[in-house]
Amino acid sequence: MKITITINGERHEADVEPRLLLVHLIRETLGLTGTHIGCDTTHCGACTVIVDGRPVKSCTVFAVQADGKSITTVEGLEQDGKLHPLQESFMAEHGLQCGYCTPGMLMTGVAFLKKNPSPSEADIRWAISGNLCRCTGYVNIVKAYQSAAAKMREVAR
Numbered sequence: 259m260k261i262t263i264t265i266n267g268e269r270h271e272a273d274v275e276p277r278l279l280l281v282h283l284i285r286e287t288l289g290l291t292g293t294h295i296g297c298d299t300t301h302c303g304a305c306t307v308i309v310d311g312r313p314v315k316s317c318t319v320f321a322v323q324a325d326g327k328s329i330t331t332v333e334g335l336e337q338d339g340k341l342h343p344l345q346e347s348f349m350a351e352h353g354l355q356c357g358y359c360t361p362g363m364l365m366t367g368v369a370f371l372k373k374n375p376s377p378s379e380a381d382i383r384w385a386i387s388g389n390l391c392r393c394t395g396y397v398n399i400v401k402a403y404q405s406a407a408a409k410m411r412e413v414a415r
């Protein structure tokens with residue numbers, strides 16, 4: 259089937275099998291390997307991308323379901339050589355260790371902070387409940403979300 263999707267602002271056309279998962283289109287067809295595969299069964303969130311503003315586990319969606327949609331992957335967060343505030347906060351707050359979960363954590367966070375610019379700790383923990391991290395214990399990830407939220411509120415003033 260022929261599909262057209264916009265990824266990180268760039269339009270792509272592809273001829274795909276109906277069974278192809280979105281994560282495989284992103285990683286293998288388009289070469290955007292920042293999106294990770296952890297479980298392939300909708301549990302870990304490593305494959306999270308933003309589809310039309312909503313965080314989506316791309317191992318759970320067929321590429322054909324993304325036809326006509328606009329997708330942001332972790333590669334699309336940096337703008338004009340500047341990291342997204344959440345990326346900066348992950349660095350500053352040590353929100354990662356091995357980094358495997360990080361692209362998914364970032365994409366969930368970017369979509370979440372847009373919807374909820376002043377989240378409580380409980381809100382953040384709920385937001386990341388679909389993203390598993392085997393290294394950090396989540397404390398610094400929560401701090402990174404909090405610090406990015408504060409920075410983004412400051413800029414929006």
Ligand code: FES
Nearest residue numbers: 296297298303317
């Ligand atoms: S690889 Fe998609 S949720 Fe784990």
Ligand code: FES
Nearest residue numbers: 355359391392393
């Ligand atoms: S930093 Fe290793 S899985 Fe999260």
